[in-house]
Amino acid sequence: MASSSVTASASASSSESGITERRGIPGAQFVEDVQTYLNQLGLDVNSALAVLQERLQQYKLVEMKLLAQQRELQAKIPDIEKCLDVVAALQAKKGTGEDRLGNLSACACGRLRFRRICESKCRFDDNNPSCMVALVTTPIPLLFDFLVETKSAPLLSLTVAFGGEGVERRRCQFDDVGNGNKMGSATSKEKWKKVLVEGDAPLALTADFEVSEGIYSRACIEDSDSVCLWLGANVMLEYSCEEATALLQKNLDNAKASLEVLVADLQFLRDQVTITQVTIARVYNWDVHQRRMRQAVAAKDS
Amino acid sequence: MQQGGGGSETEVTWEDQQNINKFGRLNNRFHELQDEIKIAKETNDNLEDASNELILTDEEVIRFQIGEVFAHVSKEEVESRIEQMNEVTSKNLEKLEAEKESVLAQMAELKKILYGKFKDSINLEEEVIWISCNFPIDWFLVYVDDMCTPKRLLGK
Numbered sequence: 001m002a003s004s005s006v007t008a009s010a011s012a013s014s015s016e017s018g019i020t021e022r023r024g025i026p027g028a029q030f031v032e033d034v035q036t037y038l039n040q041l042g043l044d045v046n047s048a049l050a051v052l053q054e055r056l057q058q059y060k061l062v063e064m065k066l067l068a069q070q071r072e073l074q075a076k077i078p079d080i081e082k083c084l085d086v087v088a089a090l091q092a093k094k095g096t097g098e099d100r101l102g103n104l105s106a107c108a109c110g111r112l113r114f115r116r117i118c119e120s121k122c123r124f125d126d127n128n129p130s131c132m133v134a135l136v137t138t139p140i141p142l143l144f145d146f147l148v149e150t151k152s153a154p155l156l157s158l159t160v161a162f163g164g165e166g167v168e169r170r171r172c173q174f175d176d177v178g179n180g181n182k183m184g185s186a187t188s189k190e191k192w193k194k195v196l197v198e199g200d201a202p203l204a205l206t207a208d209f210e211v212s213e214g215i216y217s218r219a220c221i222e223d224s225d226s227v228c229l230w231l232g233a234n235v236m237l238e239y240s241c242e243e244a245t246a247l248l249q250k251n252l253d254n255a256k257a258s259l260e261v262l263v264a265d266l267q268f269l270r271d272q273v274t275i276t277q278v279t280i281a282r283v284y285n286w287d288v289h290q291r292r293m294r295q296a297v298a299a300k301d302s
Numbered sequence: 303m304q305q306g307g308g309g310s311e312t313e314v315t316w317e318d319q320q321n322i323n324k325f326g327r328l329n330n331r332f333h334e335l336q337d338e339i340k341i342a343k344e345t346n347d348n349l350e351d352a353s354n355e356l357i358l359t360d361e362e363v364i365r366f367q368i369g370e371v372f373a374h375v376s377k378e379e380v381e382s383r384i385e386q387m388n389e390v391t392s393k394n395l396e397k398l399e400a401e402k403e404s405v406l407a408q409m410a411e412l413k414k415i416l417y418g419k420f421k422d423s424i425n426l427e428e429e430v431i432w433i434s435c436n437f438p439i440d441w442f443l444v445y446v447d448d449m450c451t452p453k454r455l456l457g458k
Contacts, residue, residue, distance in 0.1 A: 030316055086369035206374035208365055216372070270330065271323040278314060278322065 023265060025062055028055065028272040031279050034286040045287040052280045059273045066266050073259045080252045087227055087248065091241045093205045318419060325412045325426060328405050335402045342395040349388050356380060 021027050031037040038048055205221040227244045230236050239247065356364070356377065364380045365372035375383075413426050 030319055032316065033313075082369040086371070089368045089373060207368075208372040208374075209370065219371075267327055270326060274323050274326050275319055278319060282314060 022268050025059075025265065025269055025272065028275040028279070030275055031282065034282055037279075038283070045283060048283055049280060052276055052283065056273065056276050056280070059269060059276065063266065063269050063273070066262060066269065070259065070262050070266065073255055073262065077252065077255050077259070080248055080255060083229075084245065084248045084252065087241060087244050090205065090221070090224075090227060091245070093223065318416070321412055321416055325409060325416065328409045328412070332402065332405050332409065335398055335405065339395065339398045339402065342391055342398060345391050346388070346395060349384055349391065353381070353384050353388075356384065 038045065041048055041051075043051070207219050207221060208216045209219055211217045226238050226240050228236050228238045229244055229247065359377075362377055363374045364377055366375040366380050366383065367373075409426075416424055416426060
């Protein structure tokens with residue numbers, strides 16, 4: 001009657017299809033026919049099921065390990081990308097070059113003092129004592145107040161030149177400093193003059209970084225050619241910007257490649273798990289089928 | 303008398319096995335894609351909020367996060383950076399959506415094939431994929447899904 005399709009296809013031998021193993025993960029043998037599979041193993045149903053279950057557990061273990069590795073890599077990759085961003089930003093800042101905002105020179109000797117709305121360093125130019133050089137650390141445009149005081153000779157003209165080496169120099173001339181030329185007396189005549197100075201981008205990078213949770217501190221990162229990279233194991237090495245970028249990029253590429261291989265491994269593993277599970281189902285079904293048949297035969301006989 | 307019930311047991315060929323494997327893999331990829339799309343959408347929303355805030359603020363210097371630190375950046379530069387990031391995430395989102403569509407299409411194909419062969423003996427719906435033997439009383443359901451281990455619902 002209901003001839004078991006299993007016995008009908010008993011002649012078909014179970015063939016081993018698929019890859020036998022991959023990177024240490026044993027492949028699951030695909031079973032074409034349960035009867036021949038059991039004969040091949042020489043086991044009864046229960047032991048076969050036990051063996052398959054054990055295989056499944058091993059696969060699960062390996063899967064957990066691989067998943068943990070995958071999580072690690074997935075956390076590492078954004079970190080490396082962030083580092084690359086920072087190094088790139090530092091390099092970009094460096095590219096704009098130092099910008100000397102103002103060489104204020106006066107035709108007459110005198111002291112020039114100027115006040116800026118923002119913070120900056122300022123010193124006298126070594127070559128020319130009547131020149132003051134200011135390095136600006138804030139973005140432009142900014143408003144410049146300067147105070148001109150002269151003690152001796154009258155101030156004839158004032159030149160504000162800005163722009164550093166390699167940067168276009170702009171000049172503005174102030175021939176009329178203050179109201180009229182009432183200069184030259186012993187006491188200074190203070191005349192503030194507001195000038196809108198347009199310069200180039202700021203030099204040092206100002207950044208707020210986290211000292212502790214909720215607490216941030218300001219850092220003024222000067223231009224430099226090198227960055228220090230934390231290599232792990234309490235080791236930090238100084239690299240030039242280009243070398244640092246190259247190293248970080250290489251690490252990023254390696255991490256991404258490992259991740260790909262890992263994902264492929266996981267897929268292979270899942271396939272083997274699926275095959276094993278289906279095999280367990282089929283062996284069990286076959287067993288149930290056999291029992292039913294035997295019951296039916298026994299019932300017929302009696 | 304043997305209860306025919308669902309009829310003779312359908313054999314699982316290597317091709318079927320491969321189809322089941324492929325379906326399982328596609329299913330996983332689908333779930334991963336759903337998560338990734340969610341994250342990409344969130345990033346998009348955040349960038350939009352950021353650019354809105356930028357329009358409202360009157361500060362000239364914005365603290366822009368680069369890596370772990372907040373660098374002082376001028377407003378224009380922040381604007382262009384945000385625009386750039388917006389482009390990148392939009393393209394990413396498009397790519398993910400396209401992949402999701404293709405995965406769904408492939409899964410529908412495989413469903414047709416597998417349901418065609420196994421009819422009621424297999425279930426390929428959300429979360430759970432199982433293949434069963436259609437013997438009326440003695441059911442043995444195996445969850446073929448990497449979330450569940452094989453379960454025997456009822457004994458012999």
